[in-house]
Amino acid sequence: MEKVEFKTWGTCARKITFKRDDENRIFDIEFDGGCNGNLKAVSRLCNGMKAEEIATKLKGNTCGAKKTSCADQLARAVLGEAAQ
Numbered sequence: 001m002e003k004v005e006f007k008t009w010g011t012c013a014r015k016i017t018f019k020r021d022d023e024n025r026i027f028d029i030e031f032d033g034g035c036n037g038n039l040k041a042v043s044r045l046c047n048g049m050k051a052e053e054i055a056t057k058l059k060g061n062t063c064g065a066k067k068t069s070c071a072d073q074l075a076r077a078v079l080g081e082a083a084q
């Protein structure tokens with residue numbers, strides 16, 4: 001399994017780490033910072049999902065007036081998009 005570390009932008013969470021297997025499934029998602037309870041729930045719900053499934057569900061989600069959210073950042077991270 002590949003371990004990935006993604007530095008977020010525009011969110012309270014500072015980074016996201018996770019593991020990716022050979023079938024592009026995502027495991028062991030951890031957020032550094034952010035809304036602890038909500039991000040634990042997002043992590044559990046997405047655990048074992050394929051990266052494309054996560055991106056379909058979460059990409060474009062915003063937080064208040066921000067242009068992104070921790071969930072949107074997770075979608076970008078699993079797709080391998082560069083931080084802005």
